[in-house]
Amino acid sequence: MTSQKTTARATGAWYLGLGITGMVGFLLIRPAIWVDDDAAATLANLTEKEGLARLGLALEMAIVVTQALAAIWFYKLYRSVNHVAGVAVAAFGLVNAVAIMASAVFMASALAVAGDSSLAPAGDAAATVGLLHQLSTAAWGIGALFFGLWLIPMGWAAITSGRFPAVLGWILVAGGAGYVLSSFVDYGLVGAPSLLVDLLAFPATIGEFWMIGYLLTLGIRSASATAPTSRAATSASS
Numbered sequence: 001m002t003s004q005k006t007t008a009r010a011t012g013a014w015y016l017g018l019g020i021t022g023m024v025g026f027l028l029i030r031p032a033i034w035v036d037d038d039a040a041a042t043l044a045n046l047t048e049k050e051g052l053a054r055l056g057l058a059l060e061m062a063i064v065v066t067q068a069l070a071a072i073w074f075y076k077l078y079r080s081v082n083h084v085a086g087v088a089v090a091a092f093g094l095v096n097a098v099a100i101m102a103s104a105v106f107m108a109s110a111l112a113v114a115g116d117s118s119l120a121p122a123g124d125a126a127a128t129v130g131l132l133h134q135l136s137t138a139a140w141g142i143g144a145l146f147f148g149l150w151l152i153p154m155g156w157a158a159i160t161s162g163r164f165p166a167v168l169g170w171i172l173v174a175g176g177a178g179y180v181l182s183s184f185v186d187y188g189l190v191g192a193p194s195l196l197v198d199l200l201a202f203p204a205t206i207g208e209f210w211m212i213g214y215l216l217t218l219g220i221r222s223a224s225a226t227a228p229t230s231r232a233a234t235s236a237s238s
């Protein structure tokens with residue numbers, strides 16, 4: 001059990017790293033550099049705030065690393081709890097990392113174009129930077145499909161195993177489904193309100209930070225502390 005608690009806390013640490021790099025990089029630095037619907041302003045920011053832009057790129061790369069390691073450690077933690085859920089969390093989490101890596105590639109390319117306009121087709125650096133920004137944004141937006149999918153098995157294993165609070169598991173499942181739906185709404189509905197997209201993804205934020213806190217402070221419940229019905233449900237779902 002001590003080994004499982006150690007694994008749980010390591011998983012929580014990687015997940016916390018993912019949360020911190022995501023909040024600082026995506027929510028704080030990215031909006032300060034990348035301006036929606038204004039390629040010229042974005043190009044100016046990349047040129048005038050190059051240091052900040054490169055910090056944002058480094059954080060995007062750190063998101064990739066922490067996401068990948070969190071996915072692997074979740075498999076290590078879940079494999080004896082619910083093997084199928086563990087594989088699913090790891091697989092979906094690694095796809096998350098690939099989606100964010102694609103965004104980082106577009107950001108790095110935009111920085112290169114800002115530093116050397118000869119790299120831009122027809123020499124139009126602003127238009128090229130604008131396109132790369134749109135590609136980066138789409139990688140995040142459509143990547144939300146897997147940002148949501150990895151939460152569903154994570155929550156389902158919590159519910160069926162009894163090794164985590166059932167309410168936490170249900171919030172993760174609902175949050176994951178909301179995240180997936182938010183991507184369809186964002187890209188499938190013309191003029192979809194951004195508030196609606198954000199609200200659909202909001203429960204996922206609650207579940208993720210609860211899971212991080214639980215892993216870091218309590219780790220994982222012992223198998224002997226779980227109800228027999230929970231253990232039976234785990235065996236059936238596995």
